[in-house]
Amino acid sequence: MKKKYNLLILAVCICLLSAGSAFAGNNITALREAGAAPMDVYNNPYGNAKITPAQAKKIALSRVPGATEANIVKLQLDYEHGRLVYEGKMYFKNVEYEFDIDANTGDIVKWEMEMKDILD
Template identity: 50%
Template sequence: MGRGAQSKTSRMRFCRKERSGGYDEKMKRGVVILLSLAMCAGLCACGNPPQTVPTEEPGATLDAGQSTPTPSPAPSAPEQGISEQRAREIALADAGVSEDSVTAIRVKRDVEKGVYVYDVEFYAGGKEYDYEIAAADGSILKKDFEVEDHWYHGGSAPQTGISQEQAEEIALQRVPGAQAEQIRLNLEMDDGRMVYEGKIIHQEREYDFEIDADTGEIISWEEESVFD
């Protein structure tokens, strides 16, 4: 081979090396760029956790400005509170009334403003007493009494066809087992006629009634549980 041919061959090899070297440099740069982009994407993913879109339950929609209602907490049962009998004793002692002088009494457990209480209502000495006692410690929260008001004031009682004792017997016959000390009776004027208006509390039942004071006829009679 002549020198001209050898020189030409050498130049071709040199050009191939240059082209090969340039291609390798481009490949390296591309790999570096791809690695850099991958690292940036990984850092962004770590720094910004995915956010969840809140979902609404089917059918549960709120108007603008309306807040979700929160249920009122249920009152907790008193721990080692007083008994119904103890509430009864506290009320009678505060009123200065003996058990024997009570004509009728009712004790009902209730809830007032999230607090368990005993409502104690009784009649004695022509007065009606009403107490509200905390079931937790027996403290008296409220108390009240009023004098039974007849339609007449002073003087002798008006003449009637039946006596108060007879009216009591008529009412007690409607409640088997009830005793005279469980009845309360007043003589009043109602719609132009004389009536005995009364109440019987027996075996956790309350009976309200009216009896015609002239004929002894039962005009009205209602019955309900003392816990209603």
């Protein structure tokens, strides 16, 4: 009985490892299709962004007159809906702005604003 139990555990582990490898392979394929160089896939999958973080900040700030870099509280590269984007958040004059900027074209692909109370 113990042998059967051990074989069952081994089979489950093999299945889980196989599924994980397939998932990783699909992500690598998607990154290559997005233009990532072979070494970038392993070392820095977002290394091929044409827009720098500084440029992404300037693009976002151009939509909010008076805001400065200090108002941007989050800016990170992400891979969403088949494209590299800078995902960001900024607060200015009781408004929270959430945005995505295409990391290759500089286009704003998402822009959301929400009023916030001063006490938030």
